[in-house]
Amino acid sequence: MSEQVINAQSDFVLPASVVTKVDVARLAIEAERIDNELTASDVRSKIGSTAQVKPVMTQQFSDFIQQNNVSLDNSHDRTDLIKQLRQLKDRVPMIHMTFAVTADLESLQQLTQWLRTSVHPQAVIAVGLQPALVAGVYLRTPNHVHDLSLRAMLDGGHDLLVEELGALRGSR
């Protein structure tokens, strides 16, 4: 059972709308809420209530259910899903990305998509903001940082700029 859950968790496909670790946590919370609602509905139906409860889902959760072919009809399956999502939230590979400007959702989705196709299929990002970077991204993986910002590029090109100015003066 545990092996099966781990395998299932590692096989989850995260939809493009799930970008950050918070989104994954939100999936787990929403799964718990829906499980509660469906369990309450089952209890009501057992005591004779005919009212059918159709749980309200967010777009993220709906995409997740659809892309992973997960069924919510069985209480046992729902419990497994909640458990796997909690584990996924704790283990999901995360990359910190700090930008110079506020990142919009569409851009974040593009970046997440690239990470999932190029680095890890379940990668999520943690977003930061640092205007001093001017442009580009400051990337922090679990063990390294990669300064891909324009400021770092200018710092690296300072000597080159001085050399070019000297060459320009010499040519005059």
Added chain:
Amino acid sequence: MGLFQHKKKSNNGSSDDDTGAIEERFFDENFREELRNHGRWYFEKIITENGDVFKKELDTTVEQISIQLKEHVIKQLDITIEQVNIELKDHVTKRLDEQFLEYSRALKDAQDLAMQSLNRSAQALEEQHHQISATLEENVKKQETELNAAFEENKAHIASMKDAQNTAMESLNRSAQALEEQHNQLNDTLKSNVAKQEEVLVTGFESNMAQIVEHYLLGALGNQYDMKAQIPSIIQELEANKKAIVDDMKL
């Protein structure tokens, strides 16, 4: 009543008595009074007429007399005035001749006095002229002497000034030469200093220019790039560092 006092009386007695009686009856008092009044009126009329005629004649006579008197007076006055004029003319002529004689005498005296005075003044002026000429000649001689002395003195001064000027010119030439040499030295030093300063400034400028360019780029581009515009370059950079990222994620 008076009128009939001188009437001759007739010699006939009876008739005279009758006539007298008749007259007495006829010439009563009233009639007499009337006659008297009539006579008085007639007398007054005659008197008045005679008075008017007399008055007219008197006026005419007075007028004629007046005219004649006037003519006579005028004639007499003309004669008198003519005589007075003649006498006055003679008198005035006489007096004028006397005055002219007196004036001529006085004028002659004054002329004589003026001539004497002028002669005296001319003599005095001549004397003064002689004195001034003499004084002037003396002064001219004195001035000539002084001028000669001053000329000689100035000549000596000019000669000494010329010597001093020549000395000063030589000194100035030496100073100018020294100044030119100093100027050349300063110029060379200044040029070398300027070149050094230029080198320092240019070096500093290049160093600062790099910072300025960076600062300008940071300021200019900082707010220009939005996230969507950066995405392709970010992905390109990620692709370039893909291997390092993947390796790190596998650790």
